[in-house]
Amino acid sequence: MPIYHKLGxxxxxxxxxxxxxxxxxxxxxxxxxxxxxxxxxxxxxxHRPTQVKEIRDSYSIAPKIAIGKNIKSxxxxxxxxxxxxxxxxxxxxxxxxNDCTIGLAAPRKSLREYFYKNxxxxxxxxxxxxxxxxRTMMGNIPFKYxxxxxxxxxxxxxxxxxxxxxxxxxVESFAPIYTPRRYKNESGQHLEHSPFCERDFILPSNLxxxxxxxxxxxxxxxxxxxxxxxxATHPFDVVGWDGYNFPYGFSIHNFEPITGRVHLPPPIHQxxxxxxxxxxxxxxxxxxxxxxxxxxxYNHSNIxxxxxxxxxxxxxxxxxxxxxxxxxxxxxxxxxxxAPGAMERSIGHTETQxxxxxxxxxxxxxxxxxxxxxxxGKYYKSxxx
Numbered sequence: 001m002p003i004y005h006k007l008g009x010x011x012x013x014x015x016x017x018x019x020x021x022x023x024x025x026x027x028x029x030x031x032x033x034x035x036x037x038x039x040x041x042x043x044x045x046x047h048r049p050t051q052v053k054e055i056r057d058s059y060s061i062a063p064k065i066a067i068g069k070n071i072k073s074x075x076x077x078x079x080x081x082x083x084x085x086x087x088x089x090x091x092x093x094x095x096x097x098n099d100c101t102i103g104l105a106a107p108r109k110s111l112r113e114y115f116y117k118n119x120x121x122x123x124x125x126x127x128x129x130x131x132x133x134x135r136t137m138m139g140n141i142p143f144k145y146x147x148x149x150x151x152x153x154x155x156x157x158x159x160x161x162x163x164x165x166x167x168x169x170x171v172e173s174f175a176p177i178y179t180p181r182r183y184k185n186e187s188g189q190h191l192e193h194s195p196f197c198e199r200d201f202i203l204p205s206n207l208x209x210x211x212x213x214x215x216x217x218x219x220x221x222x223x224x225x226x227x228x229x230x231x232a233t234h235p236f237d238v239v240g241w242d243g244y245n246f247p248y249g250f251s252i253h254n255f256e257p258i259t260g261r262v263h264l265p266p267p268i269h270q271x272x273x274x275x276x277x278x279x280x281x282x283x284x285x286x287x288x289x290x291x292x293x294x295x296x297x298y299n300h301s302n303i304x305x306x307x308x309x310x311x312x313x314x315x316x317x318x319x320x321x322x323x324x325x326x327x328x329x330x331x332x333x334x335x336x337x338x339a340p341g342a343m344e345r346s347i348g349h350t351e352t353q354x355x356x357x358x359x360x361x362x363x364x365x366x367x368x369x370x371x372x373x374x375x376x377g378k379y380y381k382s383x384x385x
Contacts, residue, residue, distance in 0.1 A: 002039075002179055002188040003198050007139050007207045008240025010044050018044055031154060031245055033176050039152075041243025043138070046211050051232035053215065062224040063093035063101070067367040070331050075379030076371055078104050078310070078325035079167065087111040087159060088219065088226070091170060094371040095308065095329065097363045099175065099276035102308060104327075105168040110160045114217040114228075115235050117156045121172035121221075124272065124279065125149040126252075126357055128312055128325065130166030134159050137236050138246045139204025146252045146312075146355075147202070148271070150177055155247055156218065156235040167325065169310050169357060175274040195256045196271075202249030210234035252312075252355065257285035262293050266358060276363065277305075282356040284314065287349055296346035299337030302330050305360040314353040318342050320382065328379065332364055340385050 011018040018026040027048050032040030043049075076094060083106040084090040090107040101121070110132070125134075131144040136157040143149055151157060153176075183194035190197045212234040220227045250271070258268040269280035287295040296318050307330040316322040318338040330336045338346075 002184060002244065003201070004242070004244055005203050005246060006240070006242035007204060008044075008209070008238065010042065010240040010242060014042055020046075026239060031241075031243070033152065033245060038176060039244040041138070041241050041245045043238050043241040046209065046237040046239060047213070047233035049233075049235075049237075052229055053232045054230040056217075056228040056230065058225055058227045060224060061221070061226050063096055064369040065096070065366045066369045066372040070329075070365065070367050071333060073331065073334060073336065073380040073382075074327075074329040074367065074371070075376045075382075076327040076329065077323075077374045077376060078169075078327050079323075080374040081106055081370075083108050083164075083166075085109045088116065092370045093368050094327065095306075095365040095367060097361060097365050099173070099274075099363055100361060101172040102359060102365070103170050103172075104325075105166075105170055107159075107161065107166050107168070108164040111158045112160070114219055115156050115158055117218055117220045118151070118153055118172065119220050119222040120153060121174050122153050122177040122274075123149075123151040124171040124173070124177060125151070126169040126310070128167040128169060130161055130163060130168075132159060132161040132166075134247065134249075135208065135236070136204065136247050137238050138207070138241055140206045140208065141202055141204055141247060141249045143202075143249055144251075148250045148252065149247065150250070150272070151247045152176070152245055157247070171279070171359060173274050173277070175276050177272050177274055177279075180270050180273045180278075195258055195268075196250065196254055200250060200254040202251070204246055204248065207238065207240070208236045209239050210236045212237075252281045252283060252357070255281040255283050257283050259286050260288060261290040262288050263295065263297060264288075266360070269358065277359060277361040280358040280360070282354055282358060284351070284353045284355065286351050287346075294343060294347060295349055295352070296338040296343040299335055301335050302332050304332070305362050306330065306332055306365045307336070308359040308361070308365075310357040310359070311354075312357065313355040316354050316356065317346050317349070317352055329365070329367070336383070339382055
């Protein structure tokens with residue numbers, strides 16, 4: 001996270017004694033990324049955060065690949081993914097490479113029976129349907145429809161849902177997720193031309209501090225394995241922290257669109273970036289205002305990246321027969337553009353109400369068996385007149 005934040009209590013000087021009121025010392029933890037050179041925070045625990053009592057089961061969660069080298073454009077009917085009670089069981093990988101996993105989830109119940117940590121990847125959860133609270137060792141974040149939740153690797157969390165109807169798009173990134181560098185100055189402050197600013201972030205609050213001993217089950221994801229460990233103390237025992245590495249939220253509805261006289265390329269929609277892919281937000285906006293403008297996007301070559309579009313809401317003017325929860329996959333090497341008739345249909349329109357999330361990866365994506373099970377089978381022919 002590119003801004004400084006703090007919660008709870010901590011000593012004025014880092015790496016010094018921090019005494020408990022009843023005697024003894026709190027336990028400091030450096031929570032950082034990219035060795036000691038990335039963003040970090042300093043946490044202060046009531047108990048040692050290192051007390052593993054038991055290692056139980058370990059099992060593979062590697063996705064089953066249907067297409068290893070894909071050249072076929074796909075349309076995945078995302079809402080066909082069946083809901084499941086358990087939060088982790090509901091997470092269904094769709095597209096994967098060595099840099100990220102893109103998937104869908106439809107959990108019916110809150111994650112309360114255990115704690116979860118992704119030891120490999122930063123996570124982005126996009127809330128399509130549902131609301132609730134992300135509960136973490138660094139504080140809680142309320143969420144609702146349209147929110148992105150960014151959860152750095154190593155965060156221990158649970159998640160509460162208000163209802164049983166929840167739909168999530170998720171991305172696991174093996175490189176840290178940041179807001180785009182071109183939106184910020186040398187100090188990291190968002191510039192005046194940025195489509196959002198620090199005021200828009202939903203920062204952790206309501207720090208839960210549990211002083212409890214017992215058996216606390218944590219499921220840890222690491223290298224396509226899930227490991228079940230039992231810790232001797234409650235994972236949410238932090239009394240305070242400060243720094244730059246923490247979970248946060250951002251609403252897609254707070255993304256302010258950039259418009260122009262003629263059609264502008266997708267980088268104007270960029271919301272997050274890593275060294276290996278970008279995430280963009282398509283939001284309601286005014287169309288191009290040149291008297292001869294064509295609002296629909298021009299045909300373009302996918303040579304350097306895979307283009308994934310997740311359709312959230314509204315009227316998607318560049319495609320035909322698109323519904324909520326659909327995912328279109330446009331692989332590297334294939335020219336794509338608006339559906340037949342969409343270019344002509346767009347002329348004269350002054351605005352769009354579409355809402356979508358786009359993910360462009362710089363390396364090719366493998367397609368899982370779960371994705372092929374919800375593919376419509378004919379999308380790649382949709383440009384044939």
